[in-house]
Amino acid sequence: MEREKLLALYHWTQGICFRHPGRGETATTVVKTIHPRADGEYHVRACRDCVIDMEAIREEAAAESGSKYEPGHAGEALG
Numbered sequence: 697m698e699r700e701k702l703l704a705l706y707h708w709t710q711g712i713c714f715r716h717p718g719r720g721e722t723a724t725t726v727v728k729t730i731h732p733r734a735d736g737e738y739h740v741r742a743c744r745d746c747v748i749d750m751e752a753i754r755e756e757a758a759a760e761s762g763s764k765y766e767p768g769h770a771g772e773a774l775g
């Protein structure tokens with residue numbers, strides 16, 4: 697899948713990528729919402745490079761398991 701089409705599936709806002717905190721604020725998308733406590737909520741944000749990476753991992757895993765790859769759910773690569 698083309699990078700631009702893949703990125704267009706996500707909603708981008710400024711934030712800190714969970715894998716690249718050193719880059720500071722950049723265009724990120726929420727890939728996962730974690731509830732560390734009953735009343736808490738933590739958004740895992742990923743930058744464009746990471747979303748492309750995660751989608752590639754998912755596509756590969758889908759090919760290996762023979763399941764259908766559906767782009768737009770990068771967070772599922774996080775388990």
Ligand SMILES: [Zn+2]
Nearest residue numbers: 713716743746
């Ligand atoms: Zn990143």
